[in-house]
Amino acid sequence: MKNHIPGTERVPFWLRWLVPVLLVLTWLAVAGVGGPTFGRLDEVSSNDQASFLPASAEATAAQEWQSKFRDSDEVPGIIVIENADPMTPAQLGEMAELKTRLAELKLGSAVIGPIPSEDGRAVQFVAPIDSSGELKEAVKELRDTVAEAAPDGMQTYVTGPAGLAADLTAAFAGIDGILLLVALGAVFVILLIVYRSLLLPIVVLLTSVFALCAAILLVFGMAKAGWIQLNGQSQGILSILVIGAATDYALLFVARFREALTHTTNRTAAVLKAWKASFEPILASGATVIIALLCLLFSDLNSNKALGPVAAAGILCSLFAALTLLPALMALFGRAAFWPFRPKLVPAGEREPELVTGLEGQKGLWRATGSLVSRRPRIIWVGSVLLLVLAAGGLLQLKANGVPQTDVILTASNAVDGQDALARHFDAGSGSPAVVVADESKAADVLDTVKSADGVGEAYLLAPGSVPITGAPGTPADPDVRDGKVLINATLNSAADSLEAEEAVKELRTNVRDVDPGALVGGVTATALDTNTTAQRDLVIIIPVVLVVILFILMLLLRSVVAPVLLVLSVVLSYAAAMGVSALVFNNIFGFSGADATVPLFGFVFLVALGVDYNIFLMSRVREESLKHGTRPGILRGLGVTGGVITSAGVVLAATFAALGVIPIMFLVQLAFIVAFGVLLDTVLVRSLLVPALAYDLGAKIWWPSKLGRGLPAGPAQQAQHIPKHSAEEEPAAEAAR
Template identity: 40%
Template sequence: MEPLRAAGRRFSAAVTGRWSAWLVLLVALALSGAVVSLGGEARTSNDPTGALPASTESVEAAALARQLPGGRVNPALVVYSRDGAPLDAGDEAAIGVHVRAFAPVATGPISPPVLSPDRSAALLAVPLPADASPDEVTDAVDRLRDAAREGLPSGLTAQVSGGAGFRADVASSFDGANLTLLLVTVAVVAGLLIVTYRSPWLWLVPLAVVGAADVTANGLIAVLSRAVDLPIDPSTTGIVDVLVFGAGTNYALLLIARYREELRRRPDRREALRRALTSAGPAVAASATTVVLSLLTLTVAVLRNDRAIGVAGAVGITTAALYGLVVLPAALAVCGRGLFWPFVPRPGQPEPTRAGGWAKVGAVVARRPRAVLAGVLILLVVLSSGLAGARLGLSKTEQFRVQAESIDGLRTLSRHFPAGAADPTVVVGRAAAEEPLLSAITGTPGVASARPSGRTADLVGVDVVLAAEPDSAASYDTIRELRDRVHAVPGADARVGGTVAANLDTRDAAVRDLRVVVPLILAVVLLVLTVLLRSLVAPLLLVATVVGTFFAALGASVLLFTHVLGYPALDTSVPLLSLLFLVALGVDYNIFLAARAREEAAGAGTRQGILTSLAVTGGVITSAGVLLAAVFAVLGVLPLVTLTEIGIIVGLGVLLDTLLVRTLLVPAIVLLLGRWFWWPGALARQADPAPSGAGSDPPDGAGSSPPDGAGSGPPDGATPAREGAPAGQ
């Protein structure tokens, strides 16, 4: 361990030196500028099934459908209605005029309008290219909507929906949304930093460093996306911004809190900064390593969007950690103690945290650890009970938090046409087996109608309208039954695709990823905690508390979504991503608390070590947790229900972790287990010093301030001897 400590001291001296700190800042500025200039736009994908593996049946069906005449179109559906009243001759004439007006936008002939059975609605399909970019689709749909509003008789409405309309609304909903997200995130972080530091300018330093890290990370992600053909959609960019600002600010809070602590002990501010970086740096590095490795477990996911979030998030967290460990100390080094004005830490000042509010909380937990443990566990179980009513999977009409014309059009269609008419399921098979294939399709329960949609010498396509609401349980049952039946047709070699089939495949893939990736995430966290804490019991218990926090947050959020916000279900990607972010980021606080407790326990014993750790880290963990929860809540400014759900679950989970689990439950567990919490490490063999007054309760001031000049850990270059262990172990 001594070579590592020596390397750490050399590193801290290099980034905090009188001239080297300026050099670090100049190099960081130059590198950031170069990355931003080279970054450009990240690669995006226009393929609706691009998130699924090529071997998925809906993807195979889409590939076959593109070989059919008209298979490379993505129609925009224009829905005409009169609020339930039948359409009259004037309405039909106006629709006929629109057929000619839409022709310049369409990529092929426009079929005659289709009237609903009750003649109260009409449907017009306008073919648009399936491989068009999001900007091209948005432009075409905007032109259609402008043309559709012209010349309408009074009372007649026209809504542009369908696949093209939905893609255009998704793209338009993100116009400026990520900028808004970034601005709101910066405002939230700035406000909370001002409240935390109570200084007019200290907050500017970490905010500037984290902001530079975010810009640099986005540039790196853009370059990487083009280099390895990894599409990055706008929601991924928003998630990465939140990760960088949340984690980066947490790292800054921990380092600056330790720096301020050292400034109260040492007259040389650079020496204080070096000690703070040497002490807090390993915890930050371990925390970042855990998050990065956890994010990279998503590379084994089958959903391409999840893999993109994993890789992009890992780049973002790595960048945030490097800026926090290199650029932030250099920035602090060039500033004097006055940076903390008006509360400037001076040598000889008492450490307020050691006898403050969290020290009193620790004393309460120490007096009644069993009661605290039972109370927190009961609360977590009660909150987890909300999972009983959870449902997985959102339909198209349920994915927007804001009004979208494509969604309104789908609802109009569902009132007047069979539920699946707006987006038919597509079956593609061999032309030689067309008749038995059609017979199998029409004989499937839940199929409202079926008609051939295109032929080649070898293939035939069939558009299938389902009777059930798209993306409902009944529609998924119909897709499964339909697949079973067409697969049984001899020589058909048929594939079932379309939006509903793709959504079913996506949900199944999400469930598979949840089963495969979650154990990997937990294994990564266990491994890092085991190496950091040199224990087996502590990592297992700490991971268990994080998992318990996740289920409690998920259950409470389901109740909120169902009974307050009116969301019918969790989106397919929400459980996995929420668990990933909550476990990976929640372990930060485990590391901050447990690493400091281990440091303190080396000299004062496990009992006093956890109480001192709670006293001195409780404030920074609370500040970091509140800030991270607020940053994730900012995802709610984006228009998709998926991101709002992730933001709420992670934000609520972080608050539970910060205010209950990390500050009450974990200390209670450590106090009950004592030194066995560190088993089989050396600390498990070190008996706690006998308390003054055997059997007495610890005083409220447990963990009070050490004598002037005494550090919370060992002096430079030394490790105190522990009972049963040689000095320096």
């Protein structure tokens, strides 16, 4: 006789077949539309500087004024031709001929140059490029032409805003293909090892891929409507986050489904039971991450604001896929999904063993872990805390105050090499001047102030018809005037991405406001300075908001105050430890010059939100078991039955984020390491040892002020929580007594 779950013995046809088939067909339709949209994201994506700037910073306001001085959408490309020895008159003559060839390309307005360096070993051209077309292709054409026309033995570079933008776009090129293939390949291998099944890993991956298709469709629509600003950075994180989160949720559901199949032969009834058991933790987990990500909307950095809703949309689609598509597929495949190791029906008498210690029925690693936790809980959680505090000490070496623009791209870059050549032969700040926007009536006085400022090599008013960044000098009597404002270019003595240049900009801002209170100072250096300042402000504002939101959700889920507070403290400590170790690795192993100013915030949002996920999976099951068996047995039982699935989920998420490392952008490589290491740390140490040991030490107090925290009515199962802790020798006897 078949065994069925009480109340579900008769499952109607529409629930067994019609609903699952309709759900699968609906998701197939979504994937059919969303899949091709993946290749169209470039239509609504931008990697220009405006997509990363602080929204209300002075540098952003200055850039908006610069755009008013443009008569076309042109971006300057700085051409540098370098020779080992001083150039001869004949070679300089060839440089003049090169200008004619550059003009024939018709990439933009008139080419400026050649401008020889003081040492005679280099010349510089300024070639404005119309950015309304394909900037990457235009820069490639320019590089090919310069390399072909330059005399033998000379090095040629195309750098400046156009060259750097083109190389940045090229670095992000792997997001559409390589990143996705690496992430999916890594997840597939892990799932094969976890499930030892051929079909189930494919089903889980299909859930993740369909969730990604839905997310892409949603994000594309929002970007097309102008609701969000999409860039390569948020696009890459979206793919990784959806695959990782959807797979994590799928692992939890599949674990519950496998467990239900040991109680019934009815696959639909098993799906319903698994859905009911996993709905609350999956929903709480997804809601936690979504709300934490939406807290990025409080940021003043455009890059942060862009990522918040993009990533939240991805988690939302992952949530829906895990709770609709995956159950439908499981309802159709049933036990066949687990072939060749199909779950076997467990005799009714063995399904719900009465627990004494909580270790009954467990084997292997998780029985040993539970036994260790029950014998020495205080030593374990105190030792874990001390280890995390020690790792967090590395935070003192974290240099998250921005990195030079030339260090952002980790692979070979003609533009980066060109910036170095530019600094060798011209003023260090050449090609990336500070830009001062001043009132027309005070133009002469502001210009004199800028020229006399420390750290400024030269300064000039922009002439009519010039390119705003590297245009020709004008005179105080005849500057280019737009809406009553003039533009002053100030070449700094220090490299634009140096600390010395930032100090020069700070002093320049103070000095020019004494003459013109409404003056603005922008440019590359000012943008970096304002970005770092804004990032520090965001940390102070967003971190407390995220913690309060997560704490509130945990309180609703666990019906407790003590447990949520301890869980939040544990993931914060885990985050600090991950950042500390990451700082040591970045400085001493990878040899990075520093870290992007937004790295600590992004690391916090992902690690805290995702780290809480695993505690939600653990403690929701612990609470369920505690209601049946008592708190301490419930802790060991919950740890044992969730140990494998949560560890697998952590490894999957770490692997997917590690895949970000294939994109040669320093920010993404750093984020990949921080999240991958942090998730593993949280999964292995915090969730497996620290949280269970601390909860076991506190006992029923962990659930205060709920009824569970005050003790349940007397009964064999409930009284178990008051049984003294057993030693290793006493455990077998306790089980025998049962």
